[in-house]
Amino acid sequence: MSEKIIPVVMPKWGLSMKEGTLTEWHVDEGDTIEVGQVIMDVETDKIASEVEAPDAGLLRRKVAQEGDVYSVQALLGVLAPPEVTDEEIDAYVAAFVQPSSEEGDEEEAASAYAFIDTDAGRIRYSHMNAEAPGTPYVLIHGFGGDLDNWLFNLDALAENAPVLALDLPCHGQSEISENIRFTDLINTVVTVMDKLDIGKAHLVGHSMGGLISGELAKLHPDKVASLTLIGSAGLGQDINSDYIRGFVDSESRKNLKPVLQLLFADSSLVTRNLVDDVLKYKRLDGVKTSLNALANQLFVDGTQHIALDLDSSPSPLVIWGEVDAVIPASHATNIRNAEIHVLAEAGHMVQMEQANNVNTLILAHTR
Known part of the structure; x- marks a missing residue:
């Protein structure tokens, strides 16, 4: 089922961005999200901006909390269809490996x-x-x-x-x-x-x-x-x-x-x-x-x-x-x-x- 799970991650704006603060979610667990829909607000050391969804799907889990700081590509949420179980989502979140963004970037x-x-x-x-x-x-x-x-x-x-x-x-x-x-x-x-x-x-x-x-x-x-x-x-x-x-x-x-x-x-x-x-x-x-x-x-x-x-x-x-x-x-x-x-x-x-x-x-x- 993991191939049906889509991660929602902290975006990267420009090459200098290392992290961002999730200031507000605009969607709730259980909402169906469309591509281009505004799903959250993020503030960086440069500017605050709305984040539009790059993928469509059902928001099953909010992993990130409003007000917290997350590095680029950190897992913020999970999209998955209804047939994916909560246990599978738990396992996905626990096993999620954030792409390396240090030395190479x-x-x-x-x-x-x-x-x-x-x-x-x-x-x-x-x-x-x-x-x-x-x-x-x-x-x-x-x-x-x-x-x-x-x-x-x-x-x-x-x-x-x-x-x-x-x-x-x-x-x-x-x-x-x-x-x-x-x-x-x-x-x-x-x-x-x-x-x-x-x-x-x-x-x-x-x-x-x-x-x-x-x-x-x-x-x-x-x-x-x-x-x-x-x-x-x-x-x-x-x-x-x-x-x-x-x-x-x-x-x-x-x-x-x-x-x-x-x-x-x-x-x-x-x-x-x-x-x-x-x-x-x-x-x-x-x-x-x-x-x-x-x-x-x-x-x-x-x-x-x-x-x-x-x-x-x-x-x-x-x-x-x-x-x-x-x-x-x-x-x-x-x-x-x-x-x-x-x-x-x-x-x-x-x-x-x-x-x-x-x-x-x-x-x-x-x-």
């Missing part, structure tokens, strides 16, 4: 992040499934973000093709330059692609990263196989200047947390650890000056200063969170000849809040 995580020299300084990047034959994806984050903004997208996109995600200059763990120019960000993406022998790619840009992607497509059309714009800048003048100024100027947890909550439809996703990580970045020498320099180039007098010209670009996929509090979802309709999807129950970080839907849309658009 540590080596994998260490090799997943690398650095490359560019004219804008040393750039951190992750190049997943680099030897795969498909057209690569290049993921470009937004203002103040880093490659961890793609935490819930990397694995899904890397199943059949290479995926490059990078920390833009003055962001994440890349080098900080107080004299940064917006054009440096575009040129850096091109340089990293060239140094990694990525000739043509599916560009996926979020927020300011969408603006970078669109400008890159105009300047280097030979490098762009497709274009996906997520909550993108450059499609209208409106911008929440309170968010921009708040992000740049906030220097304490108390002031920064409500600013970061503007990114999500569900403000509870902004954990203490997430706020602390952003504060740690913002306290690096030169960060405030460099962010100010970019904000003064891109967001003048509380409006967006650069408008995308996509007339010569491939028809883009445009994705937006319906309750985006940073850039209005109405901007999605300001672009012609686009495939447009506005997703409910999501804010500016729609690629995190609606990761499965976003991944499905991107994969369908780039087949």
Whole structure:
């Protein structure tokens, strides 16, 4: 009967995740679970998120308790049809061997992040499934973000093709330059692609990263196989200047947390650890000056200063969170000849809040 038993385990989001806290079950023993159904909430040292069921079945046993911390791949629950006896489930739970995630994963995580020299300084990047034959994806984050903004997208996109995600200059763990120019960000993406022998790619840009992607497509059309714009800048003048100024100027947890909550439809996703990580970045020498320099180039007098010209670009996929509090979802309709999807129950970080839907849309658009 053991082949009819399906384990529910702690998911792994990104290569750096080692453990998570099961904060809440959304299903009870005896419930029939469908693929994609939200079954629990998990909080990591990066972010809190809902967990959707990868398998369907009858939930026969909750092994994990709310509030407890479990390592990646730990057994949290058991799915099994009614004919499997309680004794068989007891035996399965007792005999369950958690897949090893220590030595191998540590080596994998260490090799997943690398650095490359560019004219804008040393750039951190992750190049997943680099030897795969498909057209690569290049993921470009937004203002103040880093490659961890793609935490819930990397694995899904890397199943059949290479995926490059990078920390833009003055962001994440890349080098900080107080004299940064917006054009440096575009040129850096091109340089990293060239140094990694990525000739043509599916560009996926979020927020300011969408603006970078669109400008890159105009300047280097030979490098762009497709274009996906997520909550993108450059499609209208409106911008929440309170968010921009708040992000740049906030220097304490108390002031920064409500600013970061503007990114999500569900403000509870902004954990203490997430706020602390952003504060740690913002306290690096030169960060405030460099962010100010970019904000003064891109967001003048509380409006967006650069408008995308996509007339010569491939028809883009445009994705937006319906309750985006940073850039209005109405901007999605300001672009012609686009495939447009506005997703409910999501804010500016729609690629995190609606990761499965976003991944499905991107994969369908780039087949």
